[in-house]
Amino acid sequence: MAIKILMPALSPTMKEGNLAKWLKKEGDKVAAGEVIAEIETDKAIMEVDAVDEGTLAKIMITAGAKNVKVGDVIAILAEEGEDIETAIKEGQEIIVKSHVKEIVVEDIKTEKYSGPDQKESVAERIFATPLARRIASQENINLHNITGSGPNGRIVKSDVEGCIGQPLLNENGGVTTIPITGIRQVIADRLVESKQQVPHFYLEIECVVDKLLEFRTEINAGAKLGEDSKPEYKISINDFLVKAAALSLARHPKVNSSWQKDVIIQYNDVDICVAVAIDDGLMTPIVKNANRKNILQISAEVKELAKKAKSQRLKPEEYQGGGFTISNLGMYSIKSFYAIINPPQSCIMAVGATRKVAMYNKNDQLEMRHVMNISLSCDHRVVDGATAAMFLNTLKELIETPSLMICY
The missing domain is CATH 2.40.50.100 (RNA polymerase II/Efflux pump adaptor protein, barrel-sandwich hybrid domain)
Structure with a gap:
């Protein structure tokens, strides 16, 4: 059979x-x-x-x-x-x-349908999903002219959309209609939900990162060359930020939490989502138990997860969950920004570019320093201003004195 x-x-x-x-x-x-x-x-x-x-x-x-x-x-x-x-x-x-049965049921439910095949017998009807029929009717598209890509030649939504996705002209020039992909629709739905239902507030700090840059240089200088004559590892600033955030979350667990209707869930594990830009949106793979991993482990894991995300090879357990998110746009020369919270998490950290500024030292003399702006978007139902401020102060301390990361 x-x-x-x-x-x-x-x-x-x-x-x-x-x-x-x-x-x-x-x-x-x-x-x-x-x-x-x-x-x-x-x-x-x-x-x-x-x-x-x-x-x-x-x-x-x-x-x-x-x-x-x-x-x-x-x-x-x-x-x-x-x-x-x-x-x-x-x-x-x-x-x-099964298709003929579905069409009969569909016709009973949609008496108002009026397409080019309205008066045909069931045996003569072309196979199309209800959504494809509805779009075709709205756009005045003849289903007889469409070759279906679904099972047994069935016409599906994308087949009909392909007929209306041609460039549209107006008096100001040409525009292109781009169909919404699945991942883009999910992003849109979640962000609208977040901005409409989550009461955001924002805090921002400025960190001096000269010691962090020196510390990173020293660690990378110690990397041995592999068989391909490339260093065995190369730590990024973002790797340090993941580590610093993880240690700060462990010290301030109220930030590592989420709003769940009638309760607040506080996570025991520190699982940090790292935003990765892909061709059609954004993925947030998770570095699990980041507070328990050293900087080399975090660096290797972030690189592997980012590679998987860009090739869409992440497993569900590698992107579903997490209690906190980091979004870094520093590589695009963005000075600072405020990110939208990724529900059900209560906070997201946004990182700007490293830049040189003139600052006064302890002797009231001007010096050039490297600084970085970091903002924290918070769900006020879960995290209060004072709690968020204490988290950022701990984060700033770790970033400005990176040797403390091995002591926490």
């Missing part, structure tokens, strides 16, 4: 995903638990394991297909000893029957 391979739900909130890549081709033997495909969600690219063994008889969703709904049939597997052609026929019949 034909075995249907369905689009899996790779997270509790996943409703659809993109089929990024097939690792098996039609006719290949498949063992239970073997990786057969890669699925792209709004956060990462994840592997899909086969739950049964057999032969991959037919791939129903080709690699590169977008917005495939959870539960859709992506392939047909023939059982051991079963004829492949028979399995394909059985599988396709099951899919067609």
Whole structure:
């Protein structure tokens, strides 16, 4: 009997995903638990394991297909000893029957629908998702002119959007309509929720970082050369900031917390999210137990997590959770900024660029110093001004006297 391979739900909130890549081709033997495909969600690219063994008889969703709904049939597997052609026929019949049933139910629910195929019989109707039909109706698009990329040629949302995503002209020149990707939609929803529901307040400090820069230079100078003639490690300023923030959170645990409706959750572990810019938004992989790791461990972990984030290879446990976030725009020459809190966390730290300024020393003489602005955005339901100020004072002390980081 034909075995249907369905689009899996790779997270509790996943409703659809993109089929990024097939690792098996039609006719290949498949063992239970073997990786057969890669699925792209709004956060990462994840592997899909086969739950049964057999032969991959037919791939129903080709690699590169977008917005495939959870539960859709992506392939047909023939059982051991079963004829492949028979399995394909059985599988396709099951899919067609389910599609016809869905269309009948849809028509009963949407009496107001008026498209080009309104008067056709059920057997003659083209297959399209309800959302695709609604968009086509609103945009006056003929579904007969669209080739579907969904299961068995079904027309999905992205197919219709592709017909309305052409450049639009106005009297001031041309503009381009860019479809919203899954990750961009998630970012938009979370930030709107945060600004609307979380009472933000902001504090800012200025840190003198000359000693930190010298300390970093000394540590990096001690790095041995590897087989590729490159240093075994290269510590960044951001690595020190992660360490300093982690130690400060351990001393001020009220900042390492979140608002959860009728209770405040205070985290025992210090797990810090580090914002990483990717092509289509922002990812926040987590350095877990950062207060217990030395600066070399933090540096290596941040580099590996950033590499995974940019290639969308993060596992859910590497980006879900965390009690505090650091966002650093110093490399873009931004002097200072105020970040939006990442719910349900109660604080986010924003880091600006290192710059030279003239400052008076203890002898009232002007000297050139390197300084850095750091701001803290806080959820006032959880963190009070005094608590946030004490956290920033501890952070400033560690940054300006970096040798203390090995003593805390």
